[in-house]
Amino acid sequence: MLANVRNQLPADTSVHWHGLALRNDMDGVPGATQAPIGAGEDFSYEFIAAHPGTYWFHPHVGPQLDRGLYGALIVDDPNEPLVYDDEWVVVLDDWLDGVTGTPDEVLEELSEGMMGMMGGSGGHMLMGARSDLLGGDAGDVFYPHYLINGRPPADPETFTSAPGRRVRIRIINAGSDTAFRVALGGHRLTVTHSDGFPVNPVDTDAILIGMGERYDVLVTLGDGVFPLAAAAEGKGETAFAILRTGSGETPRPSATIPEMSRSILTADALAADPGVAFPSRTVDRELTAKLSGSMMAYDWAINGRRFDPANPLDGALGVRQGERVRLRIENTTEMWHPFHLHGHTYQHAGGGPRKDTSIVLPRKSLTVEFDADNPGLWAAHCHNIYHAETGMMTILGYQTT
Template identity: 35%
Template sequence: MSPYRSAKPARQDISSGNLLNRRQVLGLGAAILIAPVLRPDHAHAVPRPVGKIKPEDLTRATPPGFPWKRFHLDIAEGAVMSGGGKLISINGKKSGPEIRLKQGEVFYVTVRNRLREATTVHWHGIIVPNLMDGVPHVSQVPIPSGIETTYAWPVIQSGTFWYHSHMGLQEQQGLAGPLILESSDNDGLNYDREAVLFMEDRLSANPNQVLDALQGKTAPAAAKAAIAAPSAPIFPYPDGKMFGVDVQYTRFPLNGNLPNSPTIIDAMPDEVLRLRILNASASSYFLFKVDDHNLEVVAKDGNRTRPLATQNILIATAERYDALIKVGKPGVYRITGAAVGQTTGALALLRVGNSPLPVKIDAPLPGNTRFEGKTIDANDIRSQYSTVLPDANVETIREVLAGNMKSYRWSINGEYYPDAKPEIIASGRRVRLEVVNDTMMYHPMHLHGHFFRVEREDMPEDEYAPLMDTYSVPPKSKVTLAFYSDNPGRWVFHCHNMYHMAAGMLRVISYNATDISG
């Protein structure tokens, strides 16, 4: 039995009569497309140039009588880094603002592009109408410089998600933020308060020049330094497994803050906290822990899981975990996301009972950070509910992941996106992606528009195979990712290591609605 006690209701419930099921969101999606971002003549068909915006325009309350809560993401060029890289700011902040809604509400977010280049925003893990998915040249035309557009759909899910650019390597520059969808019953969990922990990685160099360096092209010294082997000790992969790293980072913001001025999470003894832990990095894996506290994992990628006790969680790129902790005695405890294969990591502090903060705060280093006790990853997760797919014809697609480190090109089935043919499937099918990793690197594979079941030969209790949107496929291994094709459109399946994706590891999976019945 879970040790976490019942808490006072923290939020107003939404009546079940206001909730929408998945089939309804697909039907309503076309009715609430606020701006036709797919049309090539978008800027002329619906001219919405970005005007001069006052700071209060981005934070003011939704006007009376407006049917939905409004959010704005004002995307602009940020600080220039020492190695020549430029950050991207959202609403003038160093980290993307949190978007938070309840089931039954309507997601309504206006994106204003003040960059000198085009952009898009993808809503990671959200089951959306295809035109709202934010993938350039697949589900939408990129938003040009100086143009704004609005994404909208009914919220039918709950859980921990995030948003990020799907344009080039803009995510690496900071175009990302947390997206929290609350359920009417706190997802059936009892807790007193919650904390969002949004972990990223940052470069001082231009990430496009770093990709050039990886591919052996001419690149400045700062970009070449980012791919050099580290001279300091690194955080090892659990159990001493080999773990390849393409890019070396020196900074890992958590909620936008570095370890010298970390995010502070306040709590009182014996309270129960829900930690929403997000790996929003471009290519890093994190080993996560809270000093002197046990974790009870209760969700992965926004889906409830069987409670699982542990001390540490290995979180692959783009994965999210929800965990409960029972707060201990007064004191200050380190919350660490050690970056595997790197020399440092992300840090926050849990302050219990108004305890004084230390004068000096050390960044996570292999010499001052120990991971003791049990470590779990996605392979240890089981669903709380049966995830057996509907009885339907089976369609199998073999997806072979390959790469050439010398030329730094990464492929699926021998093809490199964008020079890769779409994979055409049928609607109303149990689709089995048989993923074969023929490389020596881990690949966090992500499927848009669907959750998939992770099916391995060694996994017991197949009925409770977990549902995920991202799964890290180990080197020289095979796994089946199975989903039901009931959300028509053009979707992408790709490695969420941004450098692998930019170098070709992406495929489009496409199907129409003609075969869906019921």
């Protein structure tokens, strides 16, 4: 794949190909894998897209992601085993840019922590957003809008199809500080993929999806007009689209969707498809990433250190190519974090799903395993963009042997 990037922003940028196991120098992380693309400059990304699935791309510079600088990247499988009639991409986002301020202002305000709040600057910090599913504090940032495919509930995306058709829906959370609970009124969802990789199919009423995560679902369409809704988890607002397969009254964004509060799937309910599960073998290397910090101090860090590209994750440089690595992500904070590893798709320990971005609940830990088969300097970080940009990021780097 070849992507020519022309930077027409008045600032440095880059493109990170989220979830793809590509060659390291195309991963798009300034300071680790490339120099930033300066204003007015060009850069060509060229790499093999080795694995089919639902991916996306976005800059890895400051909070640019929260300005809508992203896109879906769907890698088709030349031997697609699933059978379906239609295929839709559903991108979820939280939006404030140009409405209540800019993402740079939010980052500056949050960085000041409690001091910023006392000083009364901005007012973007969200207090008291709570979610049982997320184990407590749901998010840090107040957003005036929640979007599906770039559209607010007042002007919703409408998907049109026919009853009985089977649809593959690829759901991507491109938000910066919001987990979404996604449901399609009047329908059950069959989850077939997590972060691009197949899982043993599981039926559910709703899915919880953190920032950076993707799920593919299959749905057999009913007859009528239905709400496709993504509740901003713990934030009291809902992103909204419409599915129309027949006649009927258009649902209102405020309508209650029973599926939202029935069975809600999270990644721990999934198991990798046997075709992509890692064969069991001895673990050669154990690493720990301890997530720390608090919303009040906004001192997010990994293993006690804020991001420094020259100072990688403890023990990571000892990894040898070809090793099986076990990574324990320990959340010592009072808030959930969507942890993302670049350049690899790990497997949740104990036969769980293949993923590259995983929700780690407060005071819980998650163990994942991967094969060190892609040498280089790989970023690993929280995909809350404001946590990552204030320090909750590290480098998991290893070299060819």
